[in-house]
Amino acid sequence: MDIQRGNPWAGFAGRRVIAPSLLACDFAHVGREIDRALDAGADVIHVDVMDGHFVSNLSMGPPVVGSLRKYTDAVLDVHIMVTDPAFYIERFADAGADSITFHIEATDEALVLIERLGVLGLGAGVSLRPATEPEALSEVIEAVDLVLVMTVEPGYGGQEFMYDMLDKITAVRGMLRSDQRLQVDGGIDNDTIVRCARSGADVFVAGSNIFRADDIAEAIGGLRQAVGSN
Ligand code: DX5
Ligand code: ZN
Numbered sequence: 001m002d003i004q005r006g007n008p009w010a011g012f013a014g015r016r017v018i019a020p021s022l023l024a025c026d027f028a029h030v031g032r033e034i035d036r037a038l039d040a041g042a043d044v045i046h047v048d049v050m051d052g053h054f055v056s057n058l059s060m061g062p063p064v065v066g067s068l069r070k071y072t073d074a075v076l077d078v079h080i081m082v083t084d085p086a087f088y089i090e091r092f093a094d095a096g097a098d099s100i101t102f103h104i105e106a107t108d109e110a111l112v113l114i115e116r117l118g119v120l121g122l123g124a125g126v127s128l129r130p131a132t133e134p135e136a137l138s139e140v141i142e143a144v145d146l147v148l149v150m151t152v153e154p155g156y157g158g159q160e161f162m163y164d165m166l167d168k169i170t171a172v173r174g175m176l177r178s179d180q181r182l183q184v185d186g187g188i189d190n191d192t193i194v195r196c197a198r199s200g201a202d203v204f205v206a207g208s209n210i211f212r213a214d215d216i217a218e219a220i221g222g223l224r225q226a227v228g229s230n
Contacts, residue, residue, distance in 0.1 A: 007123045007145045008075045008098040009181045009203075012043060016227050017203040018220055019046040019077055021185070023059060023157045024207030031071050033211065040217040041224060044075035046185070046205045048157075049092070051082040054106055055155035062088075062095040069096025079127065079185065079205075081154045082106065085113055089120075099123030101148050101183070104136050114143045125183065129154060130162055134171045141175050146203065151196070152186030157207040161187025166199045173200025190226045197227040 009017075020042045025033035034045055047068065050059040068076060078097040082088050085102035086109065092100055100117055104110055104126050117124035125146035128136065130153055137147060149169050152159035165184075173182050184196045185205035193204050206223060213219035 006121055008044070008077075009123050009145050010179070011075075012181075012203075013179065015043075015202075016197065016224070017043045017181070018223055019044045019183070019203060019205045020210040020220070021046040021048055021157065021205050021207035022211075023048040024211040026211070030068070034068070034072050034074065036216050037210065037220070038072070038074055040210075040220045042074075042210075042220060044077045044098075045072070046207075047076055047078045047097075048207075049078060049080045049082060049088070050155065051084075051088075053083045054103065055081045057155045062091040065092055065095040065097055075099065077101070077123075077125075079125075079148065086116075089113060089116060093117075093120045093122055097122060099125060099146065101125030101127050101146060103127045103129065103154075104140070105129055105132055110140045111143060114140055118143075127154075127185075128168070128172075130165060134168060134175060137172070137175065144180060146181040146183055147172050147176065148183040148185055148205075149201070150186055151184050151188070151192070154186075158212075159187055161189075161192040163195075166195055169196060169199035169201050188223070190222050193223050194226050 020037040050057045052058045075098045114124040123145045127148035151165045183203035184201040188206040
């Protein structure tokens with residue numbers, strides 16, 4: 001598959017998208033883990049970037065994304081949980097990200113950053129922490145390719161799904177056009193994915209449920225079957 005610059009989400013129009021989060025993979029064998037996920041039917045690879053400031057955890061930086069870019073043509077969906085998204089957007093774009101989602105809480109210039117992502121030829125996503133109201137999106141809602149509603153507090157994999165985020169998903173879906181994607185991230189399993197889909201989500205990030213499963217194909221197949229392929 002050729003790498004297509006531009007909004008990669010347009011390539012999944014009308015489809016539900018399964019996005020395994022590498023955060024839960026075996027980092028000693030990350031290339032093999034990506035292959036396992038893609039062979040099992042993953043649509044994109046979700047990359048969780050944590051800077052130890054915006055969230056207390058540390059994960060990976062631009063050199064890692066650069067290595068992943070050399071290894072795979074798969075869409076790299078990079079979720080940056082960082083206090084300085086303006087600085088890091090440039091670096092992750094250079095490293096080869098296809099789409100970057102930053103946190104609305106981390107910047108006063110979200111619209112500028114979305115425009116910058118457009119100029120760089122990347123998909124542009126904006127994320128909300130659980131405590132952030134949908135109204136925070138008002139200035140950027142028309143410009144984004146994707147909104148990520150966090151369904152756990154960002155920072156760690158393996159947390160319990162927050163059911164009170166379902167109303168927020170419904171509210172955000174009501175604000176979006178049909179070509180804009182609504183992603184959920186955190187605590188996604190065969191049950192919670194259905195609830196999120198019914199509330200209007202169409203891109204599903206799952207870490208533990210996929211990479212910690214005994215059979216990754218069964219895990220991704222189960223998620224896909226739970227929500228249907230489109
Ligand atoms: C949390 C990350 C998630 C996380 C999801 O800050 O953004 O992508 O890896 O992990 P699970 O699916 O294990 O809840
Ligand atoms: Zn994430």
